[in-house]
Amino acid sequence: MISKSEEGRRSEKSMSQIKSHPDSDEQPEEDGNYELPPLIILTVQRYEGETCEGQFHGQGVAYFEGGHVYKGMFSKGLMDGFGIFTRAGGLKYEGEFVRNIPMGQGTYTWPDGSTFKGEVYNGIRHGTGTYKCTQNSLFYSGQWHQGKRHGKGTAYYNEEKTSWYKGDWVRNNREGCGLRCYPSGNIYSGEWKNNQRHGEGTMRWLNLGQKYVGAWQDGVQHGQGTHVWNLWRKDGSQYSQSNRYTGEFAQGQRHGWGTFYYAGGAIYEGEWKNNKKHGQGKFTLSDGRAFEGHFVDDQMITPNLRAHAPLGAFPLSHSNSSxxxxxxxxxxxxxxxxxxxxxxxxxxxxxxxxxxxxxxxxxxxxxxxxxxxxxxxxxxxxxxxxxxxxxxxxxxxxxxxxxxxxxxxxxxxxxxxxxxxxxxxxxxxxxxxxxxxxxxxxxxxxxxxxxxxxxxxxxxxxxxxxxxxxxAKNVKGFLFRQPDVGVVAMNYMKRCWEVFQLFCTATRDEQTMTCHHLLWMFKDLHLLDHKLTTRRLLEIINAESHDPDNLSASVDLEITFLEFFEVLLGCAEVTCEQVSETLKEDHQVSGSNTETRKDSPEVETGISSAQDGSQFNVKTEANEIPETAEYTNNPGGEIMCRPAENDTKDGKLELKMKTVEFFNHFFFPASDYYQLVTRNKERKAPPRISETDALDKMQQKPNHAVRTTCS
Incomplete structure (x- = not known):
C-alpha cells in the first residue's frame, strides 16, 4: 500500500543534450514518483462502531497496532466499502475497499501533500489517475499499470506548465510516440525510448530558429535527417531563405554523405566529418558555377579544383571562374x-x-x-x-x-x-x-x-x-532610421561637413574630432539650454555605444562625420520638441508661392549673442523638403523607394520640420555667428610676427645698427 520509508524513488532518467546545439533546458527531470508500500498485516487493538453477530459490520473506527487507524465501512469483520486508512507515518488512503484491500476509486495523500487520485487495484495505482508531487511540481495525468506510469499520459514538470510531455509511457519512462515541450519553448515530436529521443522525430529550437527532422539515437541526431537553420535579423524579422542540410548524421553531427543548401543559393554536396566538409565534394555557387574537389576540415584543397559551366551556358574563354x-x-x-x-x-x-x-x-x-x-x-x-x-x-x-x-x-x-x-x-x-x-x-x-x-x-x-x-539592413541611428527624414537631412550634409571641418583638430596629416571637441562646439555655439543639457547631449552621443549608460566612456574617442551628423539630428529632436504652427504655415506658403533659387531660398533669422548681448542677422539656407519616400524590401532582397502614404501620421511631418527648424534656426545661425565673431577678433588683434620674420628683419638692418643695438 505505502512504502515503509515513505521516500520517493526517482525513476526519471537524464535527457541527453543534442551535441550540436547548446540546449540548456534539456536537463534531467526528477519525477518524484512516490511508490506505494506492500500490503501489511494489521492487528486490531480497539474498535468503536457497529457490529453484527459479533463482527465489525457497518460504520466504525478501528485502531491497529503500530498506530494505524481506519474509519469507514465494515462488512463481516473486514474493511469493505468507503473508508479512510491512515498509516502511523501520515500516509492516508481515502476511497473504496474490498475485503481489507484498497480497490476501486481512491485518493492517496502523502505527508508532504503529494497526492494520487484515481483507480486503485490491490492497493496500487492501476488504471487511470492523476498524481501531483509537491516536492518538484510534477503533475501526471493518464494511465497506470502495476503502480507505474504506463500507456497514454501527460506529465508537467513545473508549476508554470511550460515543461511537459504528452504521449506514450512504459513503466515510468517516456517510450513510444510523444510530444515534449521544454522550458525554453523548444519542442520535440516523435519517438522515444528509455526517456530519450530515439527513432524518427522532429525537434524545433525556437530560440535558435532551427529545426531537425529525421532519425535519433540516445537523444541526439543519428542516421538520415534534415536540419534547417532560419536566419534572423536583429529586429526579429526572418530572412526569406534558410540554410538547410539533408544527409547523414552521427552522434549529433553532420557526418557521412550530405547536401548543404545555403541561404544565398550556393549548394555543397559531398562528404562530411564532425560537422565539417571533409572528403570528396562539389560546391555550386548561386550563379551556377561549380567547383569539385577534395575538402579537408571545411576547406577546399585548391590544387584539385575543377570548374564547371552552369547548364545551358558556355564557359568563357580565358576566364577563371574560381x-x-x-x-x-x-x-x-x-x-x-x-x-x-x-x-x-x-x-x-x-x-x-x-x-x-x-x-x-x-x-x-x-x-x-x-x-x-x-x-x-x-x-x-x-x-x-x-x-x-x-x-x-x-x-x-x-x-x-x-x-x-x-x-x-x-x-x-x-x-x-x-x-x-x-x-x-x-x-x-x-x-x-x-x-x-x-x-x-x-x-x-x-x-x-x-x-x-x-x-x-x-x-x-x-x-x-x-x-x-x-x-545588415536593420538600419539604426538618427539619419537613415526613418527614410523620409533621412532624405530631408541629406540636404544639409554639405554645410554640416564644412562646420565639422571647422571644429576638427589637425593631427598627423588629417583632421579629426573627438566627442570632447563636439561637447566644446555645442558650448561655443551656445546650443546648450534647459532642454539640451550636457547630460542629454552625452546620452545622444552614446546612443549606439556598447555601454550607453557609461556617459564618460566615449568622451575621448574620435568620431566620424556620420556620428557627428547623427548627433545633430538627435539634438534636433530635443531642441525642437514642438514645431510652431507658424513655421508649418510658413513652410506651406514657401512651398507653394515662393520662387526658389537653384539651391534654396534665403530666410532672415536673428539670434542674440550670449557674449555681448548684441543683435545680429545672418542669412541661412532653408532647403525645401524633398518629396518623401519609404524604403521597402522587394522579393529579390533589394530595396525600392515609393512615395510615403499618410505622411502626417506618427509625427513624420513633425520630425522633418524639427530637422528643418534646427538647422535653419539654431545650428547654422549659431555657426555663422561664431565664425563672424572669430573673424572680428582676429582683425582687432595686433598682427603676430613669427620668429622667422623677426630674424629676416634683423638681418636686413645695417651693420652699425646691429652694433649699436649690441652696445
Whole structure:
C-alpha cells in the first residue's frame, strides 16, 4: 500500500543534450514518483462502531497496532466499502475497499501533500489517475499499470506548465510516440525510448530558429535527417531563405554523405566529418558555377579544383571562374604581407572562395545601403559612399568590437589624399567594400582564431556569419532610421561637413574630432539650454555605444562625420520638441508661392549673442523638403523607394520640420555667428610676427645698427 520509508524513488532518467546545439533546458527531470508500500498485516487493538453477530459490520473506527487507524465501512469483520486508512507515518488512503484491500476509486495523500487520485487495484495505482508531487511540481495525468506510469499520459514538470510531455509511457519512462515541450519553448515530436529521443522525430529550437527532422539515437541526431537553420535579423524579422542540410548524421553531427543548401543559393554536396566538409565534394555557387574537389576540415584543397559551366551556358574563354568578377576583385595586399610568402596564393584563393559564397548577399547589401538618403533610386545608378559604409558598420555593431570607425578609416586608407580619408563623400565601389570588410574582419577577429588553417578566410567568414548577415539592413541611428527624414537631412550634409571641418583638430596629416571637441562646439555655439543639457547631449552621443549608460566612456574617442551628423539630428529632436504652427504655415506658403533659387531660398533669422548681448542677422539656407519616400524590401532582397502614404501620421511631418527648424534656426545661425565673431577678433588683434620674420628683419638692418643695438 505505502512504502515503509515513505521516500520517493526517482525513476526519471537524464535527457541527453543534442551535441550540436547548446540546449540548456534539456536537463534531467526528477519525477518524484512516490511508490506505494506492500500490503501489511494489521492487528486490531480497539474498535468503536457497529457490529453484527459479533463482527465489525457497518460504520466504525478501528485502531491497529503500530498506530494505524481506519474509519469507514465494515462488512463481516473486514474493511469493505468507503473508508479512510491512515498509516502511523501520515500516509492516508481515502476511497473504496474490498475485503481489507484498497480497490476501486481512491485518493492517496502523502505527508508532504503529494497526492494520487484515481483507480486503485490491490492497493496500487492501476488504471487511470492523476498524481501531483509537491516536492518538484510534477503533475501526471493518464494511465497506470502495476503502480507505474504506463500507456497514454501527460506529465508537467513545473508549476508554470511550460515543461511537459504528452504521449506514450512504459513503466515510468517516456517510450513510444510523444510530444515534449521544454522550458525554453523548444519542442520535440516523435519517438522515444528509455526517456530519450530515439527513432524518427522532429525537434524545433525556437530560440535558435532551427529545426531537425529525421532519425535519433540516445537523444541526439543519428542516421538520415534534415536540419534547417532560419536566419534572423536583429529586429526579429526572418530572412526569406534558410540554410538547410539533408544527409547523414552521427552522434549529433553532420557526418557521412550530405547536401548543404545555403541561404544565398550556393549548394555543397559531398562528404562530411564532425560537422565539417571533409572528403570528396562539389560546391555550386548561386550563379551556377561549380567547383569539385577534395575538402579537408571545411576547406577546399585548391590544387584539385575543377570548374564547371552552369547548364545551358558556355564557359568563357580565358576566364577563371574560381575568382570573383572584376567588380569584386580583392585588394588585400596589406594583409597578405603578414602571411608567409609560400601560403599567400592559397590564402588569397580561400578568401575569394568565401567571397564567392557570399556574393549574392554582398551585392544586395551594397545596393541597399547605396540607396539610403535618396528619394528616388534609379536602377543601378547609385554608388555607395563612405557615409553609407559607416552606417553599415554601425548597424552591424562593428564599433562594439573595440575599434572606432575613424580607426577603420586609417586601416583602409590605401593611397588616397589625406583629406579624403574621413570624407563622407568618398565613393566606395563594390570591390572596395568587399576588400574593406576582409580587412576589418582580420583586425577584429584574428585574435580569437585558434590556429586556423586559412586565417583571412576564417576571419572573413566569421565576420559575415556573426556580424554582417544577422544585422545588415536593420538600419539604426538618427539619419537613415526613418527614410523620409533621412532624405530631408541629406540636404544639409554639405554645410554640416564644412562646420565639422571647422571644429576638427589637425593631427598627423588629417583632421579629426573627438566627442570632447563636439561637447566644446555645442558650448561655443551656445546650443546648450534647459532642454539640451550636457547630460542629454552625452546620452545622444552614446546612443549606439556598447555601454550607453557609461556617459564618460566615449568622451575621448574620435568620431566620424556620420556620428557627428547623427548627433545633430538627435539634438534636433530635443531642441525642437514642438514645431510652431507658424513655421508649418510658413513652410506651406514657401512651398507653394515662393520662387526658389537653384539651391534654396534665403530666410532672415536673428539670434542674440550670449557674449555681448548684441543683435545680429545672418542669412541661412532653408532647403525645401524633398518629396518623401519609404524604403521597402522587394522579393529579390533589394530595396525600392515609393512615395510615403499618410505622411502626417506618427509625427513624420513633425520630425522633418524639427530637422528643418534646427538647422535653419539654431545650428547654422549659431555657426555663422561664431565664425563672424572669430573673424572680428582676429582683425582687432595686433598682427603676430613669427620668429622667422623677426630674424629676416634683423638681418636686413645695417651693420652699425646691429652694433649699436649690441652696445
Amino acid at each position: 575568382l570573383p568578377g572584376p567588380d569584386m576583385a580583392l585588394n588585400i595586399d596589406c594583409l597578405l604581407d603578414i602571411i608567409p610568402e609560400r601560403k599567400r596564393d592559397t590564402e588569397r584563393k580561400q578568401v575569394e572562395f568565401v567571397v564567392l559564397r557570399q556574393e549574392r548577399e554582398l551585392r544586395s547589401i551594397c545596393s541597399f545601403y547605396s540607396r539610403l538618403g535618396y528619394a528616388r533610386s534609379p536602377e543601378n545608378t547609385l554608388q555607395l559612399s563612405r557615409l553609407q559604409f559607416w552606417r553599415l558598420l554601425k548597424d552591424c555593431n562593428i564599433h562594439h568590437r573595440g575599434i572606432t570607425l575613424t580607426q577603420i578609416d586609417r586601416l583602409i586608407r590605401e593611397d588616397v589624399d589625406p583629406a579624403e580619408i574621413h570624407s563622407p563623400f568618398t565613393p566606395v565601389l563594390l570591390r572596395k567594400l568587399v576588400s574593406y570588410l576582409v580587412i576589418v574582419a582580420y583586425h577584429i577577429h584574428s585574435k580569437d582564431m585558434v590556429s586556423p588553417k586559412y586565417l583571412l578566410a576564417a576571419c572573413f567568414s566569421k565576420l559575415m556569419t556573426d556580424d554582417i548577415l544577422p544585422n
